[in-house]
Amino acid sequence: MYDAPNREMKVDQKTTKISARGVQVYYGDTHAIKDVDVDIEDRTVTAFIGPSGCGKSTFLRCLNRMNDTIDVCRVKGEIKLDGEDIYDKRVDPVQLRAKVGMVFQKPNPFPKSIYDNVAYGPRIHGLARDKADLDEIVERALRRGAIWNEVKDRLDAPGTGLSGGQQQRLCIARAVATEPEVLLMDEPCSALDPIATAQVEELIDELRESYSVVIVTHSMQQAARVSQKTAFFHLGNLVEFGETGQIFTNPQDSRTESYITGRIG
Amino acid sequence: MPVFWLVLIVGAMALIGYGLGRARALKSAGGDSRVLHSLPSFYGANVALSALVPALGLVLVWLIAQPLVINASISGDIPQSAIPESSTLSLVMSDVRRVADGLDLAVSQGVLSADAAKTLSADGTIRDTLGAVGVALGSDVTPEILSAAQTYRTMNAAGSWMLTALVLALAFGGFVFAMSRTKAEFRARNVVESGIRVLLVAAASIAILTTLGIVLSLIFNTIEFFKLYPASEFFTSLTWAPSFGGGSELGILPLLWGTLYISIIALLVAVPIGLFAAIYLSEYASPAVRGVAKPLIEILAGIPTIVYGLFALLTVGPLLLQVFGDEGLGWMQAGTAVMTAGLVMGVMLIPFVSSLSDDIINAVPQAMRDGSYGLGATKSETIRQVILPAALPGIVGAILLAASRAIGETMIVVLGAGAAARLSMNPFDAMTTVTAKIVSQLTGDADFASPEALVAFALGMTLFVITLGLNIFALYIVRKYREQYE
Structure with a gap:
């Protein structure tokens, strides 16, 4: 990694990857996200925390326009990826999603072989020149997903036959196989047991070297463990955003303090 | 008694049983339904089902079995000599049924008196008499066929009487038995539930048995066909x-x-x-x-x-x-x-x-x-x-x-x-x-x-x-x- 020496530098040295300004989201008549401003930095893990229904998942889905697939959902405001508005008419949401990958709450491998699951994205986007190239992409993605050693002997086995934790790491490998710049994770560990959770968290920490990772989580310990920046959402508002250590030790807002000490939730 | 009336009477008994059973259960609890093991309607349903289900089941079985039994017993009595050349037992039997039904029809229309119908002799007049009430016969009635037809009529009448008596007795018996059990501590709910389960099983079995019947009739007739026509020809001939x-x-x-x-x-x-x-x-x-x-x-x-x-x-x-x-x-x-x-x-x-x-x-x-x-x-x-x-x-x-x-x-x-x-x-x-x-x-x-x-x-x-x-x-x-x- 060419930037490995820079890793010791602090987060303020990093460039902004995604910047959101005045984002409003409506589900039909419901105002789900109210005027959210946030800057997500490159090569950083940003955690979104907050009680259920606070809008953190909704906001996450705005970042790769997954909300477009929901008919009643409307998004206003400005979200820029590398300085370009992703809601601009000229932007193809399909291309955008290749750049901003997503991992979901429940592991959702396709009913295909492990190999085909990972090769799905590269095949669609034509990333491989030939079969050997594709093999290499798949292997690299599976290694990054920290699952290569477990599945290298059974790449033809169905992805649905793996255990829950393996399935989730397969889904992460599937997402990184398309070489995204940002990886969105919507509660990626909520369906996993503690051991699988630890493996996935370790993986997230490694992924930080190459990607900007945004993770939605219900577990404050998880946010504290894996993230450098934390955003606290409450009732559709972004209440507080800052260094993770700052948020958990010295929150500025009384609501943040109430939430992390367990008084509201 | 016609089956329709029989079913109606049993149905009425079930309805009355429902009301009486419910009332008796409430009375045994001193009017306080909380003392009862089950809701009052379960006691009523228990009496109604006890009167209805066995009686109707018997009607069903009887209606299927009676023609089979009578046919078997009569066709055993018909001598070989009564079966003409180029005919079969089943054709003769259908003649017998035809004559018997025709006589019944003639009696009910008043063309013949009941006694006259019993004492008919096998002369040429039967064909005309039956023709007058709209039952056309292919040939004159032989004495053997007439006597078989008379046996058929008596057995049918006796069967129908037995059915009426048995069904009414069964319905009444079920009614009385269920009523005698209707007390506050009787677990009517459980009994009714298991009774319902029996009904569900019966419905499912009827569907399965019908399929089985269709398949069996296909198989037997197919075997019959292959006795007359070679299977190899059937499956390989191009014409x-x-x-x-x-x-x-x-x-x-x-x-x-x-x-x-x-x-x-x-x-x-x-x-x-x-x-x-x-x-x-x-x-x-x-x-x-x-x-x-x-x-x-x-x-x-x-x-x-x-x-x-x-x-x-x-x-x-x-x-x-x-x-x-x-x-x-x-x-x-x-x-x-x-x-x-x-x-x-x-x-x-x-x-x-x-x-x-x-x-x-x-x-x-x-x-x-x-x-x-x-x-x-x-x-x-x-x-x-x-x-x-x-x-x-x-x-x-x-x-x-x-x-x-x-x-x-x-x-x-x-x-x-x-x-x-x-x-x-x-x-x-x-x-x-x-x-x-x-x-x-x-x-x-x-x-x-x-x-x-x-x-x-x-x-x-x-x-x-x-x-x-x-x-x-x-x-x-x-x-x-x-x-x-x-």
Whole structure:
């Protein structure tokens, strides 16, 4: 990694990857996200925390326009990826999603072989020149997903036959196989047991070297463990955003303090 | 007593029993329903069911068993000499029943008195007497037939009396027994629940037994047919030329070929259209469009097949004839052809394929779609590479079910495909199918002892085996791959 020496530098040295300004989201008549401003930095893990229904998942889905697939959902405001508005008419949401990958709450491998699951994205986007190239992409993605050693002997086995934790790491490998710049994770560990959770968290920490990772989580310990920046959402508002250590030790807002000490939730 | 009245009386007893049982239970609890083990209505239902179910069950069994028992006992009494040459026991028995029924009718119309009917002698007058009340007999009544008919009448009357007495006794017995058990601590709820379960089991068994009965009757008649006509000829002969005068050639191959050819054309029409319609409806259509379009397509499934047959005969056939007939390409001789029937049958099958496939595509979890969209796939890539493979087993099942529908279809073929049994590759030739030939072999005055009529059962059996095989295969495929995305 060419930037490995820079890793010791602090987060303020990093460039902004995604910047959101005045984002409003409506589900039909419901105002789900109210005027959210946030800057997500490159090569950083940003955690979104907050009680259920606070809008953190909704906001996450705005970042790769997954909300477009929901008919009643409307998004206003400005979200820029590398300085370009992703809601601009000229932007193809399909291309955008290749750049901003997503991992979901429940592991959702396709009913295909492990190999085909990972090769799905590269095949669609034509990333491989030939079969050997594709093999290499798949292997690299599976290694990054920290699952290569477990599945290298059974790449033809169905992805649905793996255990829950393996399935989730397969889904992460599937997402990184398309070489995204940002990886969105919507509660990626909520369906996993503690051991699988630890493996996935370790993986997230490694992924930080190459990607900007945004993770939605219900577990404050998880946010504290894996993230450098934390955003606290409450009732559709972004209440507080800052260094993770700052948020958990010295929150500025009384609501943040109430939430992390367990008084509201 | 007529069965109708009997059932009505038992029903009335059940109704009264419901009221009395409920009242008695409440009374035994001193009017406080909280003391009762079960809700008061369960005590009423217990009495009603106890009166109703065994009595009605007996009626059912009796009505089936009585004719069998009487027939067996009387046909044993008819001497061999009473059976004329060129006739059989079953024909004589039907004469006996005819005479007996005619006498009953004559008595009820007042032409004969009850005593006179019993003391009739076998002279030439019986035929005329019965003719006067509208029962036509083929020949004069012989003394043997008359005496058998008289036995038949007495046994029938006795049976009917016994039935009435037994059923009323059973209903009353059940009523009294249930009433005697109706006390506050009696667990009426549990008893009624197990009684209901028995009813459910009975309903399920009737469906299964009926299937079994159909299969057995097919098998026995098929065996009968193969005694008269060699099975090797039936399965290998390339000619279908039945003639009731004898010397028929009854090869199934031309018929099977017609069936398969028409079914294949029908599936070629129905599968792409139905599948594409299902994909549009489940993935692209807005809820409003879907709400209108889906019922409209399903209306197709509600059109009677005879109407499709008319459509084939009067519209599609002439239309095809204009293009491919002598004035056009010259491939087609008449409006009835494999193509006509196949096209119309295909239209009929569209809703089968589309409706089932639509349900199956909708059952693919949203998580699959999200996963694919999240990787930057477009809608059509998602459908082609994720949704259809996940739904494929179900879709194959739907297609196989449509295929077995196509193979069993009759009316469209009778009207649209013609009646000529021939082996030809030209889809514009008239051909015929197994089902259409079953109809033509059994309509009219069929002699059920001849191979020309019995062949219908062998044809039916063959069809049954083919469609059963297809259905089992469809179920197997659906089951085998179903867990993949669960």
